[in-house]
Amino acid sequence: MDKLILETKNLTKTFGNQKAVDNISLRIKENSIYGLLGPNGAGKSTTLKMITGMIHKTSGEIFFEGHKWSRDDLSDIGALIEMPALYENLSARENLKVRTLLLGLPDSRIDEVLEIVSLKDTGKKKSSQFSLGMKQRLG
Known part of the structure; x- marks a missing residue:
């Protein structure tokens, strides 16, 4: 069986009464390429931001390399979501x-x-x- 690098179970994010991500469950195998497709507002960026710890999930679980995700995992995760945060006046x-x-x-x-x-x-x-x-x- 292939090792999972990332798994989410019933991952949900709400902003007030607006549900941005609704019970998404993913199983992503190690050394694979996985794409999130959908129209604007479908929750793609919100899902990635929860996985990378940029925003807190409302409910559900995130597992990284077989264990429950924690901020310590950020040293093993690289992500660029939307535009990079750079100091434009610096080299x-x-x-x-x-x-x-x-x-x-x-x-x-x-x-x-x-x-x-x-x-x-x-x-x-x-x-x-x-x-x-x-x-x-x-x-």
Whole structure:
């Protein structure tokens, strides 16, 4: 049997009287690609935000790698939902420096990440001047 990387059971999110996500149950296998399709307002982003801890679920359960999801799992989850949160007046290197300070990571991670996302040669160019793809990679 394939190992599940992510599972949700009856995941629900309401905002006041508005039900944004209604009892969604997912079973996503490790090393697979899974897409959420639907019209605007269907709850795709809301579901992803619950899975990544950006918003709290109203009810239901989330399991990551076979155990109940906790904030500790965020170190193993990478997600970009909608537009990345960047400091537009800072360069790629400066944006990553902010992240290393916030997360207590060594500066050596900056060059490593810039290399991975192919932004090492952006120099002092402000992220406001980046293409959407460059912003997403930096995010």
